[in-house]
Amino acid sequence: MKLTDFVVPDAILADLKAENKETAIREMVAALKRCGAIREEDEESIVEAIMKREQLGSTGIGNGVAVPHTKHPSVDRLVCAVALVKDGVDFSALDNEPVHILFLLISPPDRPGDHLRGLENISRHLKNQNFVKFFRQAKSKDDILELLHEADNNQLG
Amino acid sequence: MERPLIAGNAPVARLAPCPAVKETMDAKSICRQTVTVNLKDGLHMVPCSAIARTAAEFAGEVRLIAGAKQADAKSVMDLMSLGADHGQELTVEAIGQDAEEVVARLVHLFQTNFANVSEQEARDEQG
Numbered sequence: 001m002k003l004t005d006f007v008v009p010d011a012i013l014a015d016l017k018a019e020n021k022e023t024a025i026r027e028m029v030a031a032l033k034r035c036g037a038i039r040e041e042d043e044e045s046i047v048e049a050i051m052k053r054e055q056l057g058s059t060g061i062g063n064g065v066a067v068p069h070t071k072h073p074s075v076d077r078l079v080c081a082v083a084l085v086k087d088g089v090d091f092s093a094l095d096n097e098p099v100h101i102l103f104l105l106i107s108p109p110d111r112p113g114d115h116l117r118g119l120e121n122i123s124r125h126l127k128n129q130n131f132v133k134f135f136r137q138a139k140s141k142d143d144i145l146e147l148l149h150e151a152d153n154n155q156l157g
Numbered sequence: 158m159e160r161p162l163i164a165g166n167a168p169v170a171r172l173a174p175c176p177a178v179k180e181t182m183d184a185k186s187i188c189r190q191t192v193t194v195n196l197k198d199g200l201h202m203v204p205c206s207a208i209a210r211t212a213a214e215f216a217g218e219v220r221l222i223a224g225a226k227q228a229d230a231k232s233v234m235d236l237m238s239l240g241a242d243h244g245q246e247l248t249v250e251a252i253g254q255d256a257e258e259v260v261a262r263l264v265h266l267f268q269t270n271f272a273n274v275s276e277q278e279a280r281d282e283q284g
Contacts, residue, residue: 112201113199116198116201116240119201119237119240120237127235
């Protein structure tokens, strides 16, 4: 599985302004709604499920990265919104540092393997300091999409 | 051999005897034991966080090894990058003082199928 298999290009937000965790999550879910990856009537339920998951423990996993996620029956395949928050947002991350890079995952409850592969894939690339550095430097949606393709093709060293 | 109570791990009255492999090299204790991932959804973020929290209490090195891949057990990101599925065998390895204790505690998490973590997760179906 590649990043570009599940990241929805029109749900890439290259300059997300978010005051807090919930605002960031709401904006990312709204981006998925705007491009038709989720239905409008499911938007609030998805936001609530993601926020409920955050109560189990922050998905801010350190190094300026967060991977908020949920399983939700309204999707029939793994979908992902991506955001860069240049000023950073407090996510109560494990290392208490602000989060700049977000991957928001929604997966069908009956496809746990896809969810695991998505997390594996995102984590593997986020361990690459070049990937993180170039992501933080991105200025547009196209910059991020190009970076995702390069990561998929192992062109980042 | 009965093992002592471990502070901060209240639900665990006693840990089972640890059949882990122990070595001593240059005054460093190395302990490793094989576990199986029995979580139906594999080793996703919630159990990875539980592993990292436990490993972080240990001063030495702690690793999970899955075939050719290995992860720093103190890093959630590293652990998730293993992508360990249900049924996969992993080796838990610790190096340093108290290596045996941290391996026993991590093995216990796997053997109890991350019980405290998974109950809430099962209710919420969040992953």
